[in-house]
Amino acid sequence: MSSSSEPHVVEDCRGVVQVLSDGTVRRSAGAPPFAVEIPEDECGVEWKDVAWTRDHGGLNARLYRPRHLGAANDARLPVLAYFHGGGFCFGSGRWPCFHAVCLRLAAELPALVASFDYRLAPEHRLPAAQDDGAAAVRWLLRLSPASDPWLADAADLSRFFVAGDSAGGNVAHHVAAGLGRGGGAVRGAVLLAPAMFGEARTRSERECPPDAFLTVETCERYMRLALPEEEGWTWDHPVINPAGPLAPALDAVAMAPVLVVAGGSDLLRDRNREYAPRMKEEWGKDVEYVEIAGAGHGFFQLDPWSEHADEVVRIVRRFVVDHMDSSE
Template sequence: MSSSAPQTEPHVVEDCRGVLQLMSDGTVRRSAEPPALFSAVDVSEDECGVEWKDVTWDPAHGLNARLYRPRHLGAANDARIPVVAYFHGGGFCIGSGRWPNFHAWCLRLCSELPAVVLSFDYRLAPEHRLPAAQEDGARAMSWLRSAAAGGGDPWLADAADFARVFVAGDSAGGNIAHHVAVGLGRAGLGPGVRIRGALLLAPAMAGDARTRAEQLECPRDAFLTTEMCDRYARLALPEGASRDDSVLSPAGPRAPGLEAVEMAPVLVVAGGRDVLRDRNAQYARRMKEEWGKEVEYVEVAGADHGFFVVDPWSERADELVRIVRRFVVDHMDTE
């Protein structure tokens, strides 16, 4: 009489903030709710003077975009305002523009820049590993081009100045914004649609060799730790790829040189307490000194990773809004 080995229940192999779990049998479990830290954010939309709506920008993959515009704008052309195409963070694995924290931050950008903000969702890993997110970023910009040509949502027509587009994102979204900006160059998306700049807010970057911040200076209570970065990389990278792959290390040893790419100016913002700050600084330095790009690097003293989406109404978030506003005003009309 033969006996088979006892069946064991699948167990959690990787966990991302409790909202995504990779199981030992390869299945993925996702929560419909964001982490408690993010869902507790006060959106304060009535105080912002902003209206918004959701659209499906990619029906094939069920991808949502949340569109924002100030409530009170004149109909004249000179009342139109810049466009910020925004990609949320979440390690390429979790997140949505509909989460309260990302929603609140986009409300602030819309109200205080001011700008029309288009907050795009994209496919997430591990079901869709990189470069799926960057590919979705490029396709989202094609949707924007269609909107600018009148084939998109007419809700944007009276407010959006598509000749003043800024590509933006935080963390993983900042990485996507880099790849989108490189792919589009300064010429943008054709007649009438110009890329004026890229806003990389604590952009997600990695590498095989540890930086000082990752190895020695990551606080135990940090919002993002070295261990978390490694987990996101394991889940997001293509099978067999290392952290030096250019999808995660856009200025690393395997990244193609960008000397010949004509890019709009880039703003890189890092937190002084962020585990990614060394990589952000190295990226800005190589982009500027080796590849000849116009790059501004700003470090917000004492700030943790994603401080502006963890608490979009904090004093440090106020500082970041001022930094972003100045950059947008300085570059929205440059040739």
């Protein structure tokens, strides 16, 4: 066999996931590419890993709670279901960058945080990740003191939120919309630079520098691997453009309040800006949009101890406190 006919790499996602010309998918067994420092005391938070489902070979959830609940938390803690980023193609709640984010949220909201893994593309194309997000939330809401005292002793599932960053923010949107359709109870959704894309280029996409952490080229690579393989394929598919021209209207869906936090220097900024007013003005949803000046994509995960990350934690904490006892 000549070397030219041997399988070669046709898609490469940051060296973590590679697709070969024969369709083989290679995943790196090495350390994740986004290393961050974790404090020795882990922010005064304790955590454990559990399998939230045995399907698909098993998927992990990492559960977090403050070590010292204390008298101030006698009413028990709000619960935050969290979904990690990674372009739908890689990532895990066990990676240090996402672990650090959840440590901060658990300690500083404070809250019980459940960080969920989900199936990844290209082996499992969308809407697999969003379907797993919905299933993970159903699993969490079914937990009881008998099934998991460690969680149930600290958690107040009547104060339940969904959240995620980048691809996980997209998952959180779809989960929140699905809970609305199904009559489920959720107090709010927190979307941190949620992954959204579309056919027409936005200004923030056109002006994105080629050395940015997330570029149009990178987004297109993720989408080629993640979007459903179906007739009429388009970047405007509702799974990735939930407020775009092909998205089903949500005006009849009773959704909880939504917080969108975008980076002012993020490629996704304009997509996030467009999502918020359509949700609010056309579909009547309670949506708050906040922009972090000068922040690029992934800033919270890549530097979870930065001033920008401090600002995000303050914004999310205020949102959770404002809505955790809402009767709406």
